[in-house]
Amino acid sequence: KLYEDVADLPGFNYDFVIAGGGTAGNVLANRLTENPNVSVLVLEAGVSNAGILPSEVPFRLGELFAPTVWNWNYTSTPGTGLLDRVLGVSRAHFLGGCSGHNGMVYTRGAAADFDRYAQITGDQGWSWNNIYPYFLKTENWTSPADHHNTDGQYNPALHGTNGPVFTSLNGYPYTQFEQNVIATTKTLPQDWPFNLDMNSGKPLGVGYLQSTIGNGERSTSATGYLAPQYIQRPNLHVLLHSQVSKLVNSTMKNGNVSFGGIQFKYGNSLYTAKAGKEIILSAGVIGSVQILQNSGIGPQEVLSAQNVPTLLNLPSVGKNGTDHPFFSIIWTVNSTRTYEAVTRNTTAFNKAQAQWNQSKTGPLVTSPLGTHIGWKRLPTNSSAFSVHADPNPNPTAPHLEFVFVPGGQIAADGNSPSGPAGESNFMTIGVALISPVSRGSVNISSSDPFAPPLIDMGFLTNEFDVLAIRDGIADAQKFVSQPAWKGYLETLVTDLTPATLETTIRNTTDQSFHYCGTNGMSAHGASYGVVNPDFLVKGVTGLSVIDGSTLPIIPAAHTQAVVYVFAERGADLVKKRWNL
Numbered sequence: 001k002l003y004e005d006v007a008d009l010p011g012f013n014y015d016f017v018i019a020g021g022g023t024a025g026n027v028l029a030n031r032l033t034e035n036p037n038v039s040v041l042v043l044e045a046g047v048s049n050a051g052i053l054p055s056e057v058p059f060r061l062g063e064l065f066a067p068t069v070w071n072w073n074y075t076s077t078p079g080t081g082l083l084d085r086v087l088g089v090s091r092a093h094f095l096g097g098c099s100g101h102n103g104m105v106y107t108r109g110a111a112a113d114f115d116r117y118a119q120i121t122g123d124q125g126w127s128w129n130n131i132y133p134y135f136l137k138t139e140n141w142t143s144p145a146d147h148h149n150t151d152g153q154y155n156p157a158l159h160g161t162n163g164p165v166f167t168s169l170n171g172y173p174y175t176q177f178e179q180n181v182i183a184t185t186k187t188l189p190q191d192w193p194f195n196l197d198m199n200s201g202k203p204l205g206v207g208y209l210q211s212t213i214g215n216g217e218r219s220t221s222a223t224g225y226l227a228p229q230y231i232q233r234p235n236l237h238v239l240l241h242s243q244v245s246k247l248v249n250s251t252m253k254n255g256n257v258s259f260g261g262i263q264f265k266y267g268n269s270l271y272t273a274k275a276g277k278e279i280i281l282s283a284g285v286i287g288s289v290q291i292l293q294n295s296g297i298g299p300q301e302v303l304s305a306q307n308v309p310t311l312l313n314l315p316s317v318g319k320n321g322t323d324h325p326f327f328s329i330i331w332t333v334n335s336t337r338t339y340e341a342v343t344r345n346t347t348a349f350n351k352a353q354a355q356w357n358q359s360k361t362g363p364l365v366t367s368p369l370g371t372h373i374g375w376k377r378l379p380t381n382s383s384a385f386s387v388h389a390d391p392n393p394n395p396t397a398p399h400l401e402f403v404f405v406p407g408g409q410i411a412a413d414g415n416s417p418s419g420p421a422g423e424s425n426f427m428t429i430g431v432a433l434i435s436p437v438s439r440g441s442v443n444i445s446s447s448d449p450f451a452p453p454l455i456d457m458g459f460l461t462n463e464f465d466v467l468a469i470r471d472g473i474a475d476a477q478k479f480v481s482q483p484a485w486k487g488y489l490e491t492l493v494t495d496l497t498p499a500t501l502e503t504t505i506r507n508t509t510d511q512s513f514h515y516c517g518t519n520g521m522s523a524h525g526a527s528y529g530v531v532n533p534d535f536l537v538k539g540v541t542g543l544s545v546i547d548g549s550t551l552p553i554i555p556a557a558h559t560q561a562v563v564y565v566f567a568e569r570g571a572d573l574v575k576k577r578w579n580l
C-alpha cells in the first residue's frame with residue numbers, strides 16, 4: 001500500500017526497511033513481498049510518480065532536469081579536470097527514482113564487465129552467464145509504438161517477455177538519418193560493423209537503440225515493480241515524503257556494529273522504524289553514501305571533519321565514484337526531420353502532445369537520445385595508452401560509446417533537447433568514454449544529515465580520459481566523412497580546432513548520468529570496498545546496500561539495466577540468507 005501520510009502508517013516494525021523507492025529499491029520491495037509472511041516498509045524521500053507528465057512522455061524528459069520538487073537539485077564541487085566548472089547533478093526525487101527521469105536507453109553492458117565483477121568479488125554468481133537470466137526476468141519486450149517491421153533491428157532470442165519493465169525499439173522514424181547511420185556501417189565495416197543486438201554481451205559495432213519504453217510510454221521501477229497488483233499487497237508499505245537521515249541505536253555484536261533503527265524525517269518530525277531482519281539502503285549513488293556517513297560509517301577523516309563520531313572506519317565509503325564523461329559534437333543538417341521540428345515549434349509540439357494523449361504515437365514516443373548507438377575500442381596505438389595502462393583490456397569490451405542523434409544538443413547536460421538557438425536543423429554524435437580512469441567522490445558536508453553532500457564527479461582528472469576522448473572525436477569525424485552523409489551534413493557547429501581541442505573538451509564535457517560505484521562491492525576480506533558480494537556492509541550486521549552505488553567498476557552500459565539485475569540478484573541473496 002502507498003502511504004502519503006505517516007499518520008496512516010499502521011506501525012514502525014517490519015522485517016525489512018528499505019531506504020529509497022528508486023530503481024533498485026522497488027525491485028527489492030516487490031521480490032521480498034512475494035512471500036506473504038514477509039513485511040517490507042519502503043521509505044522514499046520524494047513524491048509520487050503518478051501524473052508526472054514529463055516522466056510519462058518519453059520525449060519530454062528534459063523538463064525533469066529543471067529545479068523542481070521532482071529533482072534533488074544537487075550541484076557538483078568545481079571540477080579540477082573541467083577548468084573548475086560546476087555541474088548540475090540531476091537525481092530523481094520521486095517514486096521510481098532515476099528510472100523515472102533517465103534517458104530510457106536500455107543497454108546491458110559487455111559480458112566481460114560481469115566476468116570481471118565475478119573475478120573481483122570472487123563470486124561466480126556475478127559472471128555474465130549467471131547474471132544473464134536476470135536480464136530476461138526484468139524485461140517485457142514489446143512492439144514499438146508505431147508497430148513497424150523490426151526484422152533485422154534486434155535479436156528476439158535475447159529478450160524477456162514476462163518481466164515488469166517494458167522495453168522496445170524506437171517507435172517514431174527519422175528515416176533518412178537512420179539510413180545514413182546504417183549505410184556507414186556498410187562503407188566502414190572494419191571500424192563500424194553492424195551489430196544486430198548490442199545486448200548480447202558483445203556490444204562492439206553499431207546497432208539500433210533500445211529503450212525502457214512500452215506502448216509509447218516510459219516504463220520504470222515504479223510503473224513495473226510497484227504496478228497495482230504489487231502495491232496492493234498487504235505486506236508491502238511504501239511511505240512517501242520520508243527522507244532517511246541515519247541509522248540509530250547502535251550496538252556491537254560479535255565485533256560488528258549493528259543498528260536498532262532507521263531514522264527518517266516526515267514533515268518537521270523525526271521517526272524511527274525498526275527492521276527485524278535487515279535494513280537495506282537503496283538510496284542511490286549519493287543517498288546511500290550520505291546515510292552511511294551520517295551514521296558514522298565511512299572514512300574517519302571525513303567523519304571527524306564534520307564532527308560525526310566514527311562507529312566504523314570504512315575508508316571506501318564515498319570513494320570510487322565514476323561516470324562516463326560525455327562530449328557532444330553538433331552539425332547543422334539539410335533536413336527538417338529532426339528533433340527541432342517539435343522542440344522549436346509550439347504548434348507542432350502541441351499537436352504531437354495531442355497525438356500522444358490520444359494514441360501514444362508520434363514524435364513524443366521516443367527518448368530524445370538518438371536512434372542508434374555505437375561501441376568501439378581505442379586503437380591499439382592510442383596515445384592514451386602512453387599515460388595509463390588499458391583500463392579495459394578485454395578485446396570484446398568497448399572503450400568508447402557513440403550516440404547518434406537526429407537533433408541538436410541532447411539532454412546529457414540536463415538542458416532541454418531543444419538544440420542551439422537559430423533556425424537550423426541539427427544532428428549530434430555524443431562521444432562517451434566508457435572506460436574512464438578518473439574517479440570522484442561523495443562526502444557529507446555537515447553534521448546536519450539533511451545538508452546536501454559534496455559531490456566530486458572527478459571528470460578528466462586523469463590525462464588518459466582526455467586523450468581517449470580525442471580519439472573518440474576523430475572516430476566520429478571519420479564516421480561522418482562517409483558518402484552517406486554527403487548532402488545531409490552541412491556545417492560543424494562544435495569547435496574542434498586541434499590547437500584548442502583539449503580546452504574545448506574540458507570546457508564542455510558533461511555527465512552521462514551513470515555515476516556509480518561509491519559503495520563498491522569487493523571480495524570478502526578485501527582491503528577496500530564497502531559491501532561484500534552478497535551486498536552486506538563490511539563490518540556491520542543486519543545492513544546491506546543494494547543499488548547503483550555498489551557497482552565495483554562502471555560497466556560499458558547506461559547503468560539502469562545493470563542496477564535492475566543487481567537488485568534482482570540482491571533480492572535472491574537476501575531471501576536466501578533469511579530462508580525465505
Ligand SMILES: Cc1cc2nc3c(=O)[nH]c(=O)nc-3n(C[C@H](O)[C@H](O)[C@H](O)COP(=O)(O)OP(=O)(O)OC[C@H]3O[C@@H](n4cnc5c(N)ncnc54)[C@H](O)[C@@H]3O)c2cc1C
Pocket residue numbers: 019020021022023024025043044045046090091092093094095096097098099101102103104105106107242243244245282283284285287288291512513514515516547548549557558559560561563
Ligand atoms: C538524468 C539521468 C539520465 C540517465 N539516463 C540513463 C539511460 O538513458 N539509461 C540507463 O540505463 N541509465 C541512465 N541513467 C542511470 C540510471 O538511471 C541509474 O544508474 C539508476 O537508475 C540508479 O538506480 P539506483 O537504484 O541506484 O538509484 P535511484 O534510482 O536514484 O534511486 C534512489 C532513490 O532513493 C531516494 N532517496 C535518496 N536518498 C534518500 C533518503 N535519504 N531517504 C529516502 N529516500 C532517498 C531517491 O529519491 C530515489 O527515489 C540516468 C541517470 C540520470 C540521473
